[in-house]
Amino acid sequence: MRKKPTEKKSKDNVLSEDDFMNTIKQLSEPEQKGSRKIGLYGQLDTEKAELVVYSLLHLHDTRMKSVPRPLTAVQKKKLEKAIADEDMDAGIDVKFDEVSQPINFVISTPGGSASDMFGIYDTMRMVRKDCDIETLGLGQVMSAGTLLLASGTKGKRKIGRHCRVMVHQVSAGTAGPQHEMLNEIAEIQHTQEQYIKCLAAETKMSVTFIKKLFEKKVNIYLSAEEAVKYGLADIII
Numbered sequence: 001m002r003k004k005p006t007e008k009k010s011k012d013n014v015l016s017e018d019d020f021m022n023t024i025k026q027l028s029e030p031e032q033k034g035s036r037k038i039g040l041y042g043q044l045d046t047e048k049a050e051l052v053v054y055s056l057l058h059l060h061d062t063r064m065k066s067v068p069r070p071l072t073a074v075q076k077k078k079l080e081k082a083i084a085d086e087d088m089d090a091g092i093d094v095k096f097d098e099v100s101q102p103i104n105f106v107i108s109t110p111g112g113s114a115s116d117m118f119g120i121y122d123t124m125r126m127v128r129k130d131c132d133i134e135t136l137g138l139g140q141v142m143s144a145g146t147l148l149l150a151s152g153t154k155g156k157r158k159i160g161r162h163c164r165v166m167v168h169q170v171s172a173g174t175a176g177p178q179h180e181m182l183n184e185i186a187e188i189q190h191t192q193e194q195y196i197k198c199l200a201a202e203t204k205m206s207v208t209f210i211k212k213l214f215e216k217k218v219n220i221y222l223s224a225e226e227a228v229k230y231g232l233a234d235i236i237i
Contacts, residue, residue, distance in 0.1 A: 141164075150231070
């Protein structure tokens with residue numbers, strides 16, 4: 001009976017030292033974050049709100065990722081030996097966990113539509129129940145943008161050191177017969193009450209405190225330090 005010739009292992013299957021170290025790092029320190037960024041830059045309008053809302057929903061639906069558990073000391077030695085022996089068939093029982101990847105939301109806006117703001121806000125409230133939203137305020141975060149910055153996951157809301165934050169009363173213009181104007185004024189008042197309640201719910205500021213700020217009838221500008229103090233953000237970068 002003819003003896004079967006021994007098959008030589010291809011050098012192409014041998015991991016280099018760099019590949020080996022990268023493999024060890026990946027399995028020992030699994031990366032959980034990916035490129036999952038969205039942004040709101042400039043005036044908030046319906047078109048931008050649509051993009052933000054659907055992006056949030058998409059990233060929420062694709063949040064889960066299989067991540068290998070860190071290797072034990074025994075598994076590391078087994079992997080080292082397998083690579084040293086060029087034994088690519090050596091089995092290593094690697095366990096995987098399903099983790100939720102966060103969403104990074106960059107905000108730089110002078111404000112805009114209140115209804116679009118509430119649309120994004122309610123989407124954020126839904127998404128953050130099981131998917132962290134890490135907000136980052138840069139440049140200017142004002143009016144409608146202020147609530148969105150504050151609505152990120154607590155402890156993960158960042159703000160640029162030179163970012164300016166502004167809050168103010170809801171503003172709108174209306175014209176027409178008196179009865180129509182009274183109706184529109186009532187709606188504006190309702191919008192402001194909702195804005196105050198939501199802002200109080202997301203920050204360290206109370207409803208009473210916010211109303212006192214608005215009684216000044218001017219734009220209230222805050223530094224990054226003040227934004228953290230009042231609970232609009234958590235970390236200054």
